[in-house]
Ligand SMILES: Nc1ncnc2c1ncn2[C@@H]1O[C@H](COP(=O)(O)OP(=O)(O)OP(=O)(O)O)[C@@H](O)[C@H]1O
């Protein structure tokens with residue numbers, strides 16, 4: 001059973017209104033994100049794609065409450081406009097790097113957020129241990145991060161993110177470092193987990209196939225200043241199997257998205273050529 005919210009079944013979980021972020025002052029100012037408007041319904045899986053440096057991680061940092069947006073924009077969460085600082089802790093967030101602590105076992109890495117929330121260690125470990133089989137990590141609880149493969153490390157970081165039980169999950173290129181085969185296994189696995197846990201997910205990727213395969217909607221960010229240049233609802237039926245990626249419907253969505261992404265990537269390349277620093 002899919003957790004997809006049907007249109008019109010209530011107010012969005014989160015709304016970004018004219019969201020922007022400038023870094024620095026005067027001649028050194030960088031407008032990383034500008035005028036982003038976007039809404040996510042409860043249970044929706046939205047993928048975000050765009051050239052490197054287009055402001056995707058900056059956008060995530062604002063949604064997670066780690067970075068204050070420029071004053072003219074806002075984040076509305078569960079119908080309430082959020083003041084700076086209020087969002088912190090309301091969203092679970094997997095940053096672009098897995099950030100596992102090398103001196104902690106895998107199990108103790110998984111419980112970091114629960115410990116910060118004040119849960120007793122024994123209780124936190126029990127909760128985490130229960131998820132290890134579902135995340136394909138049974139038997140690895142007492143290993144250290146350096147003893148795991150890249151895919152396994154990503155799953156530990158994902159357990160940690162899922163254990164921090166918030167309605168909205170932000171995943172910043174969680175499969176970026178994986179080979180194609182492991183990546184496709186992880187994508188199908190993530191869709192199963194999402195359907196089972198019924199969370200709302202915003203997922204950054206550089207991979208168009210991944211964005212289409214996973215998303216209810218794909219949003220494309222423009223080159224800097226990053227804004228939502230294009231978005232498309234993905235009507236491919238769920239549950240999705242690997243074969244869907246070779247269907248005619250998939251190819252025609254990909255063709256449209258590729259045109260927008262390539263245009264933006266070329267622009268960002270031109271910008272880098274003009275000012276290589
Ligand atoms: N703390 C900061 N101070 C100054 N500039 C920043 C800061 N964080 C990000 N930037 C700039 O904002 C722009 C957007 O960066 P961001 O990391 O959001 O891009 P991205 O789309 O996530 O890129 P990638 O796909 O490579 O991860 C870049 O030009 C970056 O140099």
Ligand SMILES: [Mg+2]
Pocket residue numbers: 056057058096172
């Ligand atoms: Mg990034």
